[in-house]
Amino acid sequence: MIFNSLDFAIFLPIVFVLYWFVTNRSLKLQNVLLVVSSYFFYGWWDWRFLSLILFSTLVDFFVGKAVAKEQGKTKRRMLLWISILVNIGFLGFFKYYNFFLDNFVSAFSFFGNEINANSLNIILPVGISFYTFQTLSYTIDVYNRKLKPTQDFISFAAFVSFFPQLVAGPIERATNLLPQFYAKRKFKYANAVDGLRQILWGLFKKVVIADNCAKYANYIFDNSADLSGSTLVLGAVFFTFQIYGDFSGYSDIAIGVSRLFGFNLKQNFAFPYFSRDIAEFWRRWHMSLSTWFRDYLYIPLGGSRGTLTKTIRNVFIIFIVSGFWHGANWTFIIWGALNALYFLPILLTKNNRNHLNTIAEGKYLPSFKEFSLMFVTFALTVFAWIFFRAETIAHAFSYISGIFTESLFSMPYFKDGTLAIPTLILVMFFVIIEWFGREDQYGIESLLMKNKLLKWCFYYLILILIFVFAGTSQEFIYFQF
Structure with a gap:
């Protein structure tokens, strides 16, 4: 079910x-x-x-x-x-x-x-x-x-x-x-209402963002040998939002449903694509798994308290095991190892806890430096997701080699590509809402709460978008893990 x-x-x-x-x-x-x-x-x-x-x-x-x-x-x-x-x-x-x-x-x-x-x-x-x-x-x-x-x-x-x-x-x-x-x-009415609000946002993430992005990500990855470098980048971006909308959407629904029954589950995603480095990304992505491996594997192994060699060993162990946890395929292991390579320089230079607060906290827009760090981190994450999504390691390297060609600087194009424009607009709308809700537990937790009319108009807008733009129903990605 x-x-x-x-x-x-x-x-x-x-x-x-x-x-x-x-x-x-x-x-x-x-x-x-x-x-x-x-x-x-x-x-x-x-x-x-x-x-x-x-x-x-x-x-x-x-x-x-x-x-x-x-x-x-x-x-x-x-x-x-x-x-x-x-x-x-x-x-x-x-x-x-x-x-x-x-x-x-x-x-x-x-x-x-x-x-x-x-x-x-x-x-x-x-x-x-x-x-x-x-x-x-x-x-x-x-x-x-x-x-x-x-x-x-x-x-x-x-x-x-x-x-x-x-x-x-x-x-x-x-x-x-x-x-x-x-x-x-x-039974607490306020908790139930908050739970329903989070369920609504989770459903939007899943059926509007994830399922629509999946349609184009699947097509591009399945036909990667015939497409331009710019189109392959677009496919990787589509998958980046597919997996986030899919998995964080499930978590939002799970937390919201739990609240209907009087239970409080811990936050599982804290707007990871707004991270300023990979260390911050892993503090915000699938937090329940990241902290599990930290507490039951990384720290018992010695964490970063031992020699440099043992610290490097422990980092690679925790990321590779995390990758392997996701699936029985070498692509997941490479994905984990790549994230370890991203993380190591930050840890070894003791910069892994530089960004413990929310980006641009209390501000509407980030500074140029914050935006640059966020963009670089997002780009590294998108690149790593290619290995996660690829069927085999050979497919991943073929996909990446297809990106770094002269066609990278052409306009993205694929069959029925113009039909993807509404999905791109929806993704931009989604990112804007998440940005303004980044200091809360989920995107629309306190959005427009001071204006009752605007608040309810927004809820109805989300419902309309769900019914109008609901993509082809697909199982949640993490069901396979």
Whole structure:
């Protein structure tokens, strides 16, 4: 079940009514309803994979309790490894089995040894990368005594399977989300209105910006060998806004839906394309994943506290693993390594925390220096996205070589290219709205709030744009991760 579907439009109001008007007198019943609803939501895609979520939930619930009771260091570590092996084992098998098998066979073939090995027809469970990381962080926090284990299985099951963020995040920490299942929730009109506003903006990002950009990005990437350099740049820009509108749109809808039920999820995107360097970009892009790798991989490895060699090693590890997390393809690994190369000079010169505030804070426009830094960072990001989008490394290099030709300075042109003009205008409109809302949690959080008439006219404008310009419905990109 996806957010931009008729199924979800029917599902959400039913759950909302049951939650606030039928089970509202009992916290336990509300949590049970959320578990049942979440399993129904996930099972709508493929009920067979519900067993994976249930098994992962059971393992981490009981391992968490056992780790907290155990005092022996060896036994505690053994219990932690049970959780790691179960969660990473599932993820590794479903997501990476064929990748490792194919590369193993290719490596032997390179040295003249032929191996016959058959790939498996494995279906990747939607959202497995997200909920495995969520449950794994719970066990690690309990192991490190940063969190007391829960004794309430229903609340823990609801935490793991919470349907708004189950299949594409944000990846919530138990320290933030789990306690919210213990506390009595009360319906707050202001929170519900704010949630609906964020859902509206998320839908606009997805169906108007992402889906329309996808149509042209797909065409240009699929026909890159026949197109000019300037058109290939345009294709990369289209994909840049596609992936941002798609993924941040999902996060906005997830956060907004959660607010309808009295839950507060953490911000996952903080206007990353307005960043002034790559370090700032990674503080603002997919924040729940970036901080996960920082806290559970980078810092345990030593972070930047060791020697120069170890610091460089740790940076490459965290970015390459982050790339590999996105998919079983060398293109994602190269994308991660390229971002490590971007990030290293900033870290080594101790400039990685230069831009902790919002660009042009309190101003309408950035300074020339701020604009220049933002433009360079955006250009580097667009270039890196080529590897992320390309089917193979060869495709990526072919695409890039096609850009750096004399045709780079020609006017972009492709079949039906004039039909892309409304999409470009919509993207510019989107960027302007995001710019004026960059100091908030999401683009339209406080836009025009002082003028009731203008505010509602703007909401209706967004609704009209959604109905008029809704692109061909496509699954959220991050469902494949």
